[in-house]
Amino acid sequence: MPAQPGSPMQRKPPSPRTRVIAADAPSPAGQVPIVTPTVQSTTFRIDGALNDAMDRGDYRSQFLYTRMGNPTVRALEERLAELHHAEDAVCTASGMGALSALLFAHTHPGDRVLVASALYGVTDSLLDRYLAPAGRTIERFDALQPDSLRHALDHGPAALVLVETLTNPLVDAPDLPALATLCQQHDTPLAVDYTFPNPLVCTPIPLGATFVVESLSKSIAGHSDVHGGLVCGPRDAIHPVWEAMLHLGPCLDPHAATLVRRGLKTLALRTDAMQVGLGRIAEHLATHPDVARIHAPGHPHPLPSWLQGRGGMMSLVLRGGDPRALRFLDALRIIEPATSLGGVESLACLPFNTSHRLPASRERIGLQPGTVRLSVGCEDPDDLLADLDHALSASA
Ligand SMILES: Cc1ncc(COP(=O)(O)O)c(C=O)c1O
Structure with a gap:
C-alpha cells in the first residue's frame, strides 16, 4: 500500500548511506562572486524552465547534461564569441x-x-584518414596565393574552405581579406584555424571569415596545463557544430573551462611580454652566422595591415640540418624542449619529429631540415637570448 502523507513511513529520514549521495542544495544566494563558479556537475535537475525548453525541442538555452551544455562552459563560450565578434561559439x-x-x-x-x-x-x-574515407573530396590549395583558391572555387562548388593563420610552423600570414572576399563571391564558408595568434592580435570574422576555430590549449589558456577548443561563427551555423560536438563527444570539462577562463584574463599581459621577447630574439637570430633563416611575423617584411601584433611564434633554420637541431634542443637550459605553444614558458620543438612527422606534410609546406619552432614565453628576454646563444655554440 502507498505511504499516506504524514504517515510514519514517509517521515522516516533517508539513511546516511542515501544522504551522502543526495544531490547538493543550490549554493547559498546573496553575494555575487566575481569569478564564474565551476559547475562541476554532469547533470541538472529537470524542472519547470528546462521542461518547457525540452517541449520546444530547445536543448541549448537550458542545461540538461554537461556534454550538451554547462553554465561554466557557456560563460566561456559567450566571452570568446564576444572577443571574436561572433554571434555564437561552441567550446x-x-x-x-x-x-x-x-x-x-x-x-x-x-x-x-x-x-x-x-x-x-x-x-x-x-582530413585524409577520417573525412576522405567518409566521402569528402579533400583538395589542397596554396593559401599564400589567392589565385590558387580562385581556381579551385571556379572549378566547382565547395562545402567549406579551411586555412590557418599564422601557419604552423613557418608563421606565414595568408591574405585573409582576399581569401574571405573570394569565398563570399562563391557563397562558400571560410573557416580559419586561428591557433597561432589570438583575438587581441586580429579577429578573422570582421575580415570576412565565417568560422574561427582554435585550440584554447595554447595562448588563450596560456599556462600549458589544460586542453580546450573553440568554434565560433554565425548562430545558425554554430548550432550544427554544437550538435556534432554532442554526438562525437568532445565536450569541454567545466574545470577545464575555469582554467581557460582564468588564463584568458592575463592574455593581454602575456601577449605584450611574448611580443617583446619575440622581437628581440628575431632581431638577434636574423644575423646569426649559424642560423640560415628565420621565419617570424614582421621579419623581414612588415606585418600585413590587418594583423595588429606578431604573437609569440617563430621558427629558425639551423645550419647543420636536423642532427644539429636535435643537439640544439638538448643544449637548451631555460627554453623547454617540448611541443605545444602559447604558454608563459618558452618551448622549442622540431616539426620534423612532431607536428610534421609525415614526409608528405613536410613536402607540402617546404619544411627545411634544421627547422626549430620556438614558442616565446614571458621570461626575461635577456635570459632567453643567453640560452639560445649557449645552445647554438654547444650544438655547433
Ligand atoms: C594550428 C593548430 N590547430 C589545431 C591544433 C590542435 O589543438 P589541440 O592540441 O588543442 O587539439 C594545434 C595543436 O598544436 C595546432 O597547432
Whole structure:
C-alpha cells in the first residue's frame, strides 16, 4: 500500500548511506562572486524552465547534461564569441575536437572541401584518414596565393574552405581579406584555424571569415596545463557544430573551462611580454652566422595591415640540418624542449619529429631540415637570448 502523507513511513529520514549521495542544495544566494563558479556537475535537475525548453525541442538555452551544455562552459563560450565578434561559439575538449565537430557538421558525403596546403599535421591526418574515407573530396590549395583558391572555387562548388593563420610552423600570414572576399563571391564558408595568434592580435570574422576555430590549449589558456577548443561563427551555423560536438563527444570539462577562463584574463599581459621577447630574439637570430633563416611575423617584411601584433611564434633554420637541431634542443637550459605553444614558458620543438612527422606534410609546406619552432614565453628576454646563444655554440 502507498505511504499516506504524514504517515510514519514517509517521515522516516533517508539513511546516511542515501544522504551522502543526495544531490547538493543550490549554493547559498546573496553575494555575487566575481569569478564564474565551476559547475562541476554532469547533470541538472529537470524542472519547470528546462521542461518547457525540452517541449520546444530547445536543448541549448537550458542545461540538461554537461556534454550538451554547462553554465561554466557557456560563460566561456559567450566571452570568446564576444572577443571574436561572433554571434555564437561552441567550446570543445581540444582544438582537434573543435576541428572534428566543424568538419563533420559542415561537410557531407560527396562534398568538396578546399583546404590550405600548409596545415597542422594532425589536421591533415583528420582530413585524409577520417573525412576522405567518409566521402569528402579533400583538395589542397596554396593559401599564400589567392589565385590558387580562385581556381579551385571556379572549378566547382565547395562545402567549406579551411586555412590557418599564422601557419604552423613557418608563421606565414595568408591574405585573409582576399581569401574571405573570394569565398563570399562563391557563397562558400571560410573557416580559419586561428591557433597561432589570438583575438587581441586580429579577429578573422570582421575580415570576412565565417568560422574561427582554435585550440584554447595554447595562448588563450596560456599556462600549458589544460586542453580546450573553440568554434565560433554565425548562430545558425554554430548550432550544427554544437550538435556534432554532442554526438562525437568532445565536450569541454567545466574545470577545464575555469582554467581557460582564468588564463584568458592575463592574455593581454602575456601577449605584450611574448611580443617583446619575440622581437628581440628575431632581431638577434636574423644575423646569426649559424642560423640560415628565420621565419617570424614582421621579419623581414612588415606585418600585413590587418594583423595588429606578431604573437609569440617563430621558427629558425639551423645550419647543420636536423642532427644539429636535435643537439640544439638538448643544449637548451631555460627554453623547454617540448611541443605545444602559447604558454608563459618558452618551448622549442622540431616539426620534423612532431607536428610534421609525415614526409608528405613536410613536402607540402617546404619544411627545411634544421627547422626549430620556438614558442616565446614571458621570461626575461635577456635570459632567453643567453640560452639560445649557449645552445647554438654547444650544438655547433
Ligand atoms: C594550428 C593548430 N590547430 C589545431 C591544433 C590542435 O589543438 P589541440 O592540441 O588543442 O587539439 C594545434 C595543436 O598544436 C595546432 O597547432
